Structure formats: C-alpha cells, structure tokens
Amino acid sequence: MPRRVDLTKLRAAAAAQHATFTCRQAAQHGVTHRVLERLTALGEIERQHRGVHRFTAIPLTRSAEIAAAVLAGGPDAVASHDTSLELHGLRKAWPGAPIEICSPTTWHPEVTGIHVHRTRRLESRDITTVDGIRATNGARTLVDLASRYERVALTRLVDDAICWGVAKRNAVYRRSCALRNGRRGVGLLVTLTDPDAEAVFRSWLERLAWSVFDRHGVAQPLWNVPRHDAEGLIGIVDCLWPDLPLVVELEGLRFHTSPQQRRDDARRFNRLGAGARVLRFTWQDVVEMPERMCGQILAALNG
Incomplete structure (x- = not known):
C-alpha cells in the first residue's frame, strides 16, 4: 500500500456509519477505486453492496448491515417499516430478518437482498437518525406499517411507541391525517390518536x-x-x-x-x-x- 494514501479520514467517516462507507465517500477522502481493490485483496475491507464497503476490523453487526443497505439505497434512502421499528427498539430481529429501506421514486436503487419500498412522499419531517442510521421516525413508521398489522397488534404497537417516547401522539395524528388516503389501516391510527379518542x-x-x-x-x-x-x-x-x-x-x-x-x-x-x-x-x-x-x-x- 503506498505510504501517501491516508485512510484516517475515511476510517473516521466509516466509524460513524458502523464501519461502512460508499465508494463516493472514499473518493471524497482521496481513496481511489484502485486503492479499494488493494484493500479488498488484503482483507482490510469487504464489499457489502454495489458501491458500499466496510472495514473488516470491526465485527459485522445487524446495525452495520442496515447502515450498508441504507447507503446502497442512495443519498435519500432511509431504513423503514419493520427495520425502522427494529432500530427504534420496538421489535427484535430474528436471524435472517429482511432489511427494508424506503427511497423516493426519483431514485431507483437495485440492492440485492434488500426490500426497497418506493414512495412519492418522504419529507424531512418523516426522517430521523437512530444509532447513526437514517430512518423513518416513529410517526411515519407507524403509518407505513398500518396495513401490515391487524387491529389489536397495531393498537398495541401505537401504545408502546407513544409510551416509550418513540413517537408523539400529536405527530402520529397529524401524519396519519395527512397520509391516510389510499393507505389501509391508517384510519385506525387517526382514531386512536384523535384528541377526543x-x-x-x-x-x-x-x-x-x-x-x-x-x-x-x-x-x-x-x-x-x-x-x-x-x-x-x-x-x-x-x-x-x-x-x-x-x-x-x-x-x-x-x-x-x-x-x-x-x-x-x-x-x-x-x-x-x-x-x-x-x-x-x-x-x-x-x-x-x-x-x-x-x-x-x-x-x-x-x-
């Protein structure tokens, strides 16, 4: 490895992303594609997805897998649905649990092994950062999952999310009202979080x-x-x-x-x-x- 290649900045950037990084980030820190190939051959990094690698000195964790998937989804992608629920601490992952991300329809990532959801509405108010990973916030996650859970399970999930501080009642109500058209189950969120509920x-x-x-x-x-x-x-x-x-x-x-x-x-x-x-x-x-x-x-x- 040429001495002039300094990985300090890239390692620092990756450390904030569970040891993962994109090829674009590497280039921004002066690390070329050829250098990445050499690092891969030496076993210092490994490919996670197209355009996404990780430093192997840090053990691969579930959070690292999610972080890599979000990076592979493009600059506007976020962890979503049950994966977001997992990050927020409202659901435990089982071995081999699929990773779900959400991306605006203007971007069409193809991420092998990852469930990519398309949406026309992914606003800044719907996004947060959990454990260094971009994800839908509690309110948007509940809206996205409303059609997936039956009524009792969804009611229990809303109760847990609000009581544990993952979502605020008024935020769930506002986003549910705004996004309910055409979304099955969101009406129940509106009913549960209505001021007179x-x-x-x-x-x-x-x-x-x-x-x-x-x-x-x-x-x-x-x-x-x-x-x-x-x-x-x-x-x-x-x-x-x-x-x-x-x-x-x-x-x-x-x-x-x-x-x-x-x-x-x-x-x-x-x-x-x-x-x-x-x-x-x-x-x-x-x-x-x-x-x-x-x-x-x-x-x-x-x-």
Whole structure:
C-alpha cells in the first residue's frame, strides 16, 4: 500500500456509519477505486453492496448491515417499516430478518437482498437518525406499517411507541391525517390518536367487556358507579358487583393518560381497596385474554 494514501479520514467517516462507507465517500477522502481493490485483496475491507464497503476490523453487526443497505439505497434512502421499528427498539430481529429501506421514486436503487419500498412522499419531517442510521421516525413508521398489522397488534404497537417516547401522539395524528388516503389501516391510527379518542376508546372497551361477560357466564355488573369513602367521592368505577362488593377497573391505552392521571389512579385504587375487592384489567386482557379475565372474576364472585 503506498505510504501517501491516508485512510484516517475515511476510517473516521466509516466509524460513524458502523464501519461502512460508499465508494463516493472514499473518493471524497482521496481513496481511489484502485486503492479499494488493494484493500479488498488484503482483507482490510469487504464489499457489502454495489458501491458500499466496510472495514473488516470491526465485527459485522445487524446495525452495520442496515447502515450498508441504507447507503446502497442512495443519498435519500432511509431504513423503514419493520427495520425502522427494529432500530427504534420496538421489535427484535430474528436471524435472517429482511432489511427494508424506503427511497423516493426519483431514485431507483437495485440492492440485492434488500426490500426497497418506493414512495412519492418522504419529507424531512418523516426522517430521523437512530444509532447513526437514517430512518423513518416513529410517526411515519407507524403509518407505513398500518396495513401490515391487524387491529389489536397495531393498537398495541401505537401504545408502546407513544409510551416509550418513540413517537408523539400529536405527530402520529397529524401524519396519519395527512397520509391516510389510499393507505389501509391508517384510519385506525387517526382514531386512536384523535384528541377526543379517550372517551371513544373507553366506550368501545366497555361494550366489548359487556359482551365478553355475557359470553363467559359472568353476571352483568352495575356500570359506571360512583364509590365513596369517609373522605368523599373516590371516583366512578367501571364495574361493580355490590353484594360482595367487587370492583373491576378496565384500563385503556396507556398514552391516553398523563403521569399525573396515573398517580391519581393509583391513589384511587388504594382507596377503593379499603372497602371492596378490586381487580384491574388492561384493554389487552379484554381483547386477547377474555377467558382468563372472566375466570378471575368468576373466582372472585364465587369465592
């Protein structure tokens, strides 16, 4: 290797991209195609995709594979869909999981082994950087995945994304409204994140719970009943079987409540427990595990 070839700047650029770099970046730092061929022959670098290499001194990681795919997709490409979900920490990759990138339709990259999505709308507001890799942000990722997940799974994903700070509720709502035309499933995102969604969701959850109780032989309770103690009104409980008394509280989406509301709910739960047996169930219990929920309620009613 000629002494005059200095790889310091190229190594620094690659270090910010999980040891990957493009031929264009190499040229910008004075490293020619012939030098790249020599480095490849020496085993110092290896080809990842057309026009993309990596320094082999750094172990190949999943992040490096994603970074290389995004670089191969062109200057405007980003990690997207389930790969973006993976980068944001909302999904674990399995061995051999495909890498998905998104690129504007003005660019037509052919990246072997990579799923390239085309889009006419990929705005700067939809893009972020995660672990040094350009990716769709949380809100855009949810919009892109809305058609891929069934309703319960998508609802769970939205709840997790907002609660874990991957996406902001108002951002999901705005982008869903803007991009919903022709996109299956995005209407559910609008419904879940609408400013008035709490009341609608709770009403739906109560109707579903009523039907679940009826289907599993649970005597119908009194609904939305005020409960008091020596201090006064504790609050309105979702379900009350007054003879025991047994209270069942149904919890909606986590992002529909603020931290202060959750603290207030904890205090309310403690006050309720002083004068009744209280069971709490999440919306997922009602939707996904109704038999187990009803079994616990029946055990409490018959015990």
